[in-house]
Amino acid sequence: MNDPRFSEEDYISWTGWTKEQLIDMAEIIEPVMNESKHRSVFNAICIFWIKMKTNLSFRQIGTLFRVDCPDQDIRKRVSDSFHSVAAAFEKVIVPQHLGIEHLTREMALSHQTAYTKAFYGDNICLIWDGIYFYFDKSDDHELQRHMYSGQKKYHLLKFM
Structure with a gap:
């Protein structure tokens, strides 16, 4: 999908992200994701977000990307790309942005609401x-x- 025929609006309408944001994501997960002769990391990111946004079948997405393989293997190749990106996100993105370990105590305290401060003081409260x-x-x-x-x-x- 990294194709000059696609406009910025095409990327946004298909994936929900700008081309620049997709490139940034590809660069972040590239160290933990293997390059394939059938698709680039960028295309895998596009496959992932198209599936998440549109819920097209893997076969339909494979046709959209003109996956070069026998017809019976298209769904599997696109599915493998999707799951590779999901695993890479879980390995790289999730620990940095989700869960308790990405916050310091000071950051957690700064996110407390008036309610939690009134009832729990300077203790960290999770709801x-x-x-x-x-x-x-x-x-x-x-x-x-x-x-x-x-x-x-x-x-x-x-x-x-």
């Missing part, structure tokens, strides 16, 4: 958002009653 884990019906009637959510109309477990 977690819960998630639902959905389950099929259980044969155990007692367990089934406890796991059913009248609000969601489904059997689930709230871990928090």
